[in-house]
Amino acid sequence: MLGLMQNQPLLISSLIDFAQRHHGDVEVVSRRVEGDIHRYTYADVASRSRQVANALDAAGLAFSDRVATLAWNGYRHLELYFGVSGSGRVLHTVNPRLHPDQIAWVLNHAEDAVMCFDLTFLPLIQAVHAKCPTVKHWIALCDADKLPADTGIPGLLSYEAWMGSQSTTYVWPEFDENSASSMCYTSGTTGNPKAVLYSHRSTILHAYASALPDVMCLSARDAILPVVPMFHVNAWGLPYSAAMIGAKMVFPGPALDGKSIYELMEAERVTFAAGVPTIWQMLLGHMQPAGLRFSTLKRTVIGGSACPPAMITAFNDVYGVEVLHAWGMTEMSPLGTLCTLKNKHLTLSKEEQMKIRLKQGQCIFGVDMKIVGEDGQELPHDGKTFGDLLVRGPWVVDNYYKAEGPNPLVKDANGLGWFPTGDVATIDVDGYMQITDRSKDVIKSGGEWISSIDVENIAMAHPAVAMAACIGMKHPKWDERPIVVVVKKPGAEVSREELLAFYEGKTAKWQIPDDVVFVPAIPLGGTGKMLKNKLRDTLSTYKLPGL
Ligand code: AMP
Secondary structure: OOOOOOOOOOOOHHHHHHHHHHHOOOEEEEEOOOOOEEEEEHHHHHHHHHHHHHHHHHOOOOOOOEEEEEOOEOHHHHHHHHHHHHOOOEEEEOOOOOOHHHHHHHHHHHOOOEEEEOHHHHHHHHHHHHHOOOOOEEEEOOOHHHOOOOOOOOOOEEHHHHHOOOOOOOOOOOOOOOOEEEEEEOOOOOOOOOEEEEEHHHHHHHHHHHHOOOOOOOOOOOEEEEOOOOOOHHHHOHHHHHHHHOOEEEEOEOOOOHHHHHHHHHHOOOOEEEEOHHHHHHHHHHHHHHOOOOOOOOEEEEOOOOOOHHHHHHHHHHOOOEEEEEEEOHHHOOEEEEEOOOHHHOOOOHHHHHHHHOOOEEEOOOOEEEEEOOOOOEOOOOOOOOEEEEEEOOOOOOOOOOOOOOOOOEEOOOOOEEEEEEEEEEEOOOOOEEEEEEOOOOEEEOOEEEOHHHHHHHHHOOOOEEEEEEEEEEEOOOEEEEEEEEEEOOOOOOOHHHHHHHHOOOOOHHHOOOEEEEOOOOOEOOOOOEOHHHHHHHOOOOOOOOO
């Protein structure tokens, strides 16, 4: 017997309709590429999203046609989020940090019909446009009078000229909630990028779940600053969840340095911010020497790579800002776990609480996870045993768009499909998961595994260290031994011997790295993660001490 409730599809257009109706006067503030601050309201977002939908109709785009963006976090990008998906087309957010050849490759693979880009990326578009025959409309996200002449891009229009004359009236179509809404390519370090194709249903369910009190705890009283880019897993879904609860949005545009972020936070009274550790490193690096404080910031979600303990301490203890350590991936929309303390943890000592905060956290409702050994057997949740982390849930990928290989899911005894994350983790009795490594980065020494994240965290706690990467080096006896590659803070000094001595007493002796290599910079990938394979390449002639 079926239930007798209304079968209304979960559609992205409902989010902007809701925000307009119930929070129409709430502000959306953006730092623009031009450098100035733009402000308007959800009512404006809604009517301009409808103009975008009309412009797409006028351009003859069919249902499910792809519209690409190459853009910073800003109000025009937000209008495309709602206008493109709301009208039944698929928003393809392209990561500008990909190599130009990869950008051309993803545009062709997605068969994008329209490309909307910030003027920052004009040189990139000039370099790739001739290689992208599917793109029929090139739109620069700027005012008509800002459109440069003689760009060489055929038919290039300014966004305002393209959509500005369209009607603000548009009835959002109703369709199957499982229809594709947006797509994001994984910034894979090997091979071609793979496309994750989100649906309206997965996006709405993810937005509900991420707003929950023990997840991001979002409310209409918040002012949300997503520093995490809208071109990387939809800014962790924040444009959707903020509209769902009617929170003020603050967009940083291209200015991601510590000073610009700090000033925007203070000027716009930001209460909640989300970003990767490298971004917060720059923010703290700006604030600490100048003795600056936050006047309104209450919570920050940190994820994308492991949050170092020193960063949690700085935010929590020095600035009174709660750190929510989160884990997820492009294939998971992205949220999988988030670390909030339970009641019983509140009476623990600071040190014991820190041990929990360093974990990536508990599953949010909707996501199920387990760890398995090499034989595929499930491993115990004892906080010590580590294994390959597998996940399933309604916002977890089922397969990649135009997948080349076999379906990535691993079937269990009941025939249920689990997505192998490529992460190695422990899960404790309370269900808190802790990533120990990417499976390809884990260091195997004398038959035991060393977590590169643990080794990096200790180095990062040294006051002279700005960034640390631990990698395994071939060893004739131990198979591999860890070394730590370190970037020093500007003006700070620490010797190899001092840093190695810093490890004493903080980890087992055999887990202390064999060497420290100082470098001016560590290569970072398109989403701010350390590129360890590139680092290994640059150290190809390196020899461990004594070999
Ligand atoms: P991406 O798909 O580019 O967002 O990358 C996802 C990967 O980033 C995950 O599989 C993890 O390896 C890593 N990651 C994300 N969040 C964290 C975290 N909080 N701690 C450690 N690794 C993380």
